[in-house]
Every structure is written in C-alpha cells, then in structure tokens.
Amino acid sequence: MSKPEPVFALIDCNSFYASCERVFRPDLARVPIVVLSNNDGCVIARSYDSKPFIKMGEPYFQIKHKLKQHGIVAFSSNYALYGDMSERVMTLIESLVPAVEVYSIDEAFADLSGIDGLDDLGRRIRAQVLRCTGIPVGVGIATTKTLAKLANHTAKRLQAQTGGVVNITDPAKRDWVLRNTDVAEVWGVGRKMKLHLDALGIKSAMDLAKADPWMLRKKFSVVIEKTARELAGTSCLELDEPDPPKQEICCSRMFGQRLTELPPIKEAVATYMMRASEKLRAQGSLCKKVRVCIRTGMFNPEEAKYANGVVVDLPYPTDDVRLLTRAAVDAVGHIYRPGFRYSKAEVMLLNLCQPGEYTDDLFAVSQPAEATRVMTVLDQINGRWGRGTLRSASVPTNPDWGMRREMMSQSYTTRLDQLWQVHCG
Structure with missing residues (x-):
C-alpha cells in the first residue's frame, strides 16, 4: 500500500x-x-x-x-x-x-x-x-x-x-x-533576503517556486533552496519530533526599579530560581552546577557600572528547589558590592543530566528519595491550583522590586483569587 x-x-x-x-x-x-x-x-x-x-x-x-x-x-x-x-x-x-x-x-x-x-x-x-x-x-x-x-x-x-x-x-x-x-511573506524570507531576491527578479512567491533551486542553494543557502522546493510542492520539512531536553536553563529579569540593598536582590534570585527549577523538573532533568549573575544598568553614563557572576558546584545532581535556592542565594552574597544600583539578576542551571545517568564516581551521593517526592507534590499542587500556590519561603508574593506591570489583566485561569466573576442581575 x-x-x-x-x-x-x-x-x-x-x-x-x-x-x-x-x-x-x-x-x-x-x-x-x-x-x-x-x-x-x-x-x-x-x-x-x-x-x-x-x-x-x-x-x-x-x-x-x-x-x-x-x-x-x-x-x-x-x-x-x-x-x-x-x-x-x-x-x-x-x-x-x-x-x-x-x-x-x-x-x-x-x-x-x-x-x-x-x-x-x-x-x-x-x-x-x-x-x-x-x-x-x-x-x-x-x-x-x-x-x-x-x-x-x-x-x-x-x-x-x-x-x-x-x-x-x-x-x-x-x-x-x-x-x-509577495515573496516577503514567504516563511523564512527576511528583509535582507527579499532585497537579494528582488535583484534576481524574484518578486512573488510564484517566482521563487519557479526559480532554479540549485542556483538558490549556490547563491544563498540550502534553506532558501528547500523553501523554493516546498513552494513548488516538494515536501522537504517533516513534522519535528519533540525537542531533546535543554542542556542549560536560564531565568533572568530586569528589576522594576534599581536595587541597592542585598536582601531584595536575594529575594529576586530566589524567585528566578523557583521558575528555573520548575522548567528543570518539567523536562525531567537534574542540575549539577548553578551560575548566578547580577549587574547594574549599562547605558546610563551617570551610573557606576558593575557586573559579576559566580558558578557553584552542587553536592549532587538535584531538582530540589530548596537546595538550588540555598546555593544561589549564598552565591549572590559573595558577588554583591555595596554602592551600586543593580538593575538585573540571572540564574542559570548548568551541567544538566537525566536521573540514573552514569557518573564517574561509584559512591557519589544522589538526591534523597524524600526530596524527589516533595518536589513531585509541589509541582502537582502548583499545577492544579496555579503557579506560586506553594513556593520557597524566601520568595515574596508582591515584591517592591517586581517588574512594572501597571496595566496587567487578572490571571483569570491560573489563580483562584482572580477567577472570572459573572454577576447575574
């Protein structure tokens, strides 16, 4: 068949x-x-x-x-x-x-x-x-x-x-x-490519479909060649398989205002780690290292500039937000310097692996089973009742340093206290 x-x-x-x-x-x-x-x-x-x-x-x-x-x-x-x-x-x-x-x-x-x-x-x-x-x-x-x-x-x-x-x-x-x-509307044809195609007399999607694909490959790239073949009816792109687990996970945000004291910066780092660890567990990975960075604004000539980061080795591969947060918050204390106006923090999870992967140390410590169960319950509760229902104690609910979102709508579908209300008259 x-x-x-x-x-x-x-x-x-x-x-x-x-x-x-x-x-x-x-x-x-x-x-x-x-x-x-x-x-x-x-x-x-x-x-x-x-x-x-x-x-x-x-x-x-x-x-x-x-x-x-x-x-x-x-x-x-x-x-x-x-x-x-x-x-x-x-x-x-x-x-x-x-x-x-x-x-x-x-x-x-x-x-x-x-x-x-x-x-x-x-x-x-x-x-x-x-x-x-x-x-x-x-x-x-x-x-x-x-x-x-x-x-x-x-x-x-x-x-x-x-x-x-x-x-x-x-x-x-x-x-x-x-x-x-117009050829500019074709998937993968950007502004610069349109100018190149215009110079060859390729103005419409039909012109691109009829163009010599080998010429396009030689003059531009295999991507444009495949685009032309696809427009002519030859399928070159399959439905993609699910992406493999990421090798690094990053969470970074600009603060809603400049921060000068260490405690609110630690709160921000703990908050970003909460989100990064959710992504880590969602793809079923464990983390071996954590990198934490903080920096001031870089474009105001009147502000002193400072940026620094540090990498922390964890005692064992983990997805436990408690251990990850403790490592990140301790690390930011080592790179913080008073006298600066900080605008951004970043946490990055490095050296990711899957549970049960081979390690070079037969006697290496692994994450306790109790911690894994706690994280499973944490994600189940937040998945059912909305992100942030359960969180680390160091993560505030409405921090002063949070992003400015003065015109944000309610979280109608993810927070019980902001459900859509219908009043019948």
Whole structure:
C-alpha cells in the first residue's frame, strides 16, 4: 500500500496576546489593543485594528498620546495567562488531529496526511478552538509546511472571503496564492533576503517556486533552496519530533526599579530560581552546577557600572528547589558590592543530566528519595491550583522590586483569587 501524499495544516492564533485579553473582556471585542514588554517598555503585540496606528517596538512612553487619540487600550504582558491559554489551545488541537508539532506559543503544525474532507476538518478545528477557548485561529492546509504557512497567511489576509480556512492542496488554488503573494511573506524570507531576491527578479512567491533551486542553494543557502522546493510542492520539512531536553536553563529579569540593598536582590534570585527549577523538573532533568549573575544598568553614563557572576558546584545532581535556592542565594552574597544600583539578576542551571545517568564516581551521593517526592507534590499542587500556590519561603508574593506591570489583566485561569466573576442581575 503506497504512502499517502503528505498534507500539513498550520493552525495559528489571531493576534494571540490581544485575543487572550479579549476572552475575559467581551467589552473589548471591537476595541484595538496593544500589549507591552517587561516593565511596560515597548509594544510587543497588537490587535489587527491597532496595526494602522502603532508600530511594533514603539516605546510606550512615546505613544501614550496616540493610544488615547485612537482609543487603543494598552495591557502589561500577562505571560501566565498567555501560557495557560496556549496550553489549552494546543491540547484541544492535539485532540482533533493525528499528530501535532507545537511551533510557537500561538502556532502549531498538524499532519493531515491520508485524511479526507480537509476543508470541513479545518472549519471544525477553527470552530472548536473558538468555542472552547474563545481564541480565533486561522487554518492553512497544503502539501508542504511552507505552503501551509502561506495558506494560513492568505486565510488571515482574506478573512471575510475565506472564513479563516484556506486549503491549497489543489494545484490551481496553490498557484493563485503563489501568484498573489509577495515573496516577503514567504516563511523564512527576511528583509535582507527579499532585497537579494528582488535583484534576481524574484518578486512573488510564484517566482521563487519557479526559480532554479540549485542556483538558490549556490547563491544563498540550502534553506532558501528547500523553501523554493516546498513552494513548488516538494515536501522537504517533516513534522519535528519533540525537542531533546535543554542542556542549560536560564531565568533572568530586569528589576522594576534599581536595587541597592542585598536582601531584595536575594529575594529576586530566589524567585528566578523557583521558575528555573520548575522548567528543570518539567523536562525531567537534574542540575549539577548553578551560575548566578547580577549587574547594574549599562547605558546610563551617570551610573557606576558593575557586573559579576559566580558558578557553584552542587553536592549532587538535584531538582530540589530548596537546595538550588540555598546555593544561589549564598552565591549572590559573595558577588554583591555595596554602592551600586543593580538593575538585573540571572540564574542559570548548568551541567544538566537525566536521573540514573552514569557518573564517574561509584559512591557519589544522589538526591534523597524524600526530596524527589516533595518536589513531585509541589509541582502537582502548583499545577492544579496555579503557579506560586506553594513556593520557597524566601520568595515574596508582591515584591517592591517586581517588574512594572501597571496595566496587567487578572490571571483569570491560573489563580483562584482572580477567577472570572459573572454577576447575574
């Protein structure tokens, strides 16, 4: 029995951060929205209706008047909400298709090879995600991942005509999309590459699909060659397997204000270690070394500058947040120097390994079984009742040094005390 022709779908959430904010604020359904970066610095996400007025990356303090002028609502980034909503969307998609590759927080590829009724399936995915999560998505279906990206782009660009679902497995429909899409919209073609392609007379996606792939490989790279082949209908990119465990885990944040005293810096390091250890346990790894760094601001000429870091060896490979926090907090005391205004701290988990891996010392101490059980219970409680329900004693709930997020929405799905309330009149 011959293998069916590959078919991929790209399911992409529309203006994801803004859509998350609207789920629990129906009064903002027709109000333009922007979402700001850490410390309310600059614009990192925009709803479709805010894009004509606000550019990505614009500093918030410079555009306050424009936001007010056009009735645009600004939100501080609420990563706990966005992460939880993403998990709900991806879990739902996984229940509807045979195989999924989560590509980013708001995108997933699906393998639809051998499935009939692709248009109906695309519409069902879109309707189900919207009904169960409130997040609108676009669905692009094609015979390669690059074409699926292009189909998804078309579904969003022509939302009124397509209903958010575009299937270009048919060659005639594929060619129409290729002819009517600028080469800059092709997955993997950046601004610089567009200039190079323009010089060769390659203006549209169709031009790139028809270009000599060997010439493209020789002149540019194998990536552009594969892109051209994929646009022509030859699948070169498979659905990726799950990523292997990371070899390093880092957690770093800018403080909401400059810190001069050691105690709040220790609190920050303990907080970052709490998050880093969650990531460590999530991928089933143990840590052998910890690196801690602190630094001042580097761009204010009127402030004295200082940066330092230290690596600490742990007594045994561990995922126990108590041991990791104790090592990190002790370490920051050795590199702290009074008289400076600190702006950032970082913790990094190094030399990661899997439990049971061979060590060169037969008599090496290992993590006590009791510690492993405690960490399991910790993660189960926080997984059920929300991150931070249980935490290290050195981690404060609302620190003064925390990131500035003065316009942050509630954590509707991850904190019991911030659940959505519906009042019946």
